[in-house]
Each structure stands twice: as C-alpha cells, then as structure tokens.
Amino acid sequence: MVVADSGYGKNPAFLEALERRRLPYVCGVERTFGVRLPEEVEAAGAAAPPAYQGRGRPPKARPAPLYTAEDVAGSLSEEAWQVVSWREGTKGMLSKQMVALRVHRATGSQERYSRAHQHVSTGPEGWLIVERPLHLEKKGTPNTTSAR
Secondary structure, X not given: OEEEOHHHXXXXXXXXXXXXXXXXXXXXXXXXXXXXXXXXXXXXXXXXXXXXXXXXXXXXXXXXXXXXXXXXXXXXXXXXXXXXXXXEEOOEEEEEXXXXXXXXXXXXXXXXXXXXXXXXXXXXXXXXXXXXXXXXXXXXOOEEEEEO
16 A cells, blocks of 8 residues: 555556556545546547548547646535544544545546647546535635555
8 A cells, every 4th residue: 555645646646657657546636536437438448539530540439528626626525525524633523524435536628629639638537535624614625545
C-alpha cells in the first residue's frame, strides 16, 4: 500500500506507475485534480469516433468530459455527505463531513483533445474521497483524496 501527499497525487506519471505495478494507493490531491465520471467514460467508449473527412489521420474517439474534483464534490446534494468521526482530540471529537465517489483519474479535455492527443488520459476507476469541515461558515473548500 502506498500513501502519499498531494505533491505526488498531482503527478499523473507517478499514479500511472503505481497502477501499472498494481499497487494499491491513497494519495492526497488538489481541488483541481481531473476526474471523469464512470458512466460518461463508458458512454464515450461505446461511441463511434467522428467521421473521417479524408485528410490526415482518421479521428480517434473523443474522451468523456473532464471535471475537477471540486466541481464534482460541489454538485453533490447535502444528503450525499456523511459525518465521520475518528478519535477524541484535545478539543473534542475529531470529525468531518465526507463523501466517497467512483471516478476515473484523468487529464486533458475534449477541447484540448484536438490539439494535443498525448495529454489526454483516463485512468482506471477508483475512489475519490472528499472531506469538508462540519461547519461551512468559514467557506472552506473541500479537501480531496484519490484512492485506487
């Protein structure tokens, strides 16, 4: 099991290497971490590539839409979040609101796809675990973790 902070979590080559070695991992990620939703990845995989226009290379199939971890977490209903407590601290019980979502780690978008094929990747399906404070008065942004 590999556990790493967001310095490693933002490095797609590092995550790909862990996946190639079939090592389970948990990495902190930044709110801008790219993800694709499983149902959209499946639909994009089943769709035919754009029609060939007779010039250059035939077009490749388009990837599913790309989202940030923050966008996906922000679109969730309040009912999706659960309070998780893990131990008693010096100021009381340590608790946060959390949610776990199935996503694909991803880079690149449909817009960039036409210009830079090599920058578009979709990793295997895994868990995105998002945490936020119990009380959102501080306007805190959720913290995210990617697990595979």
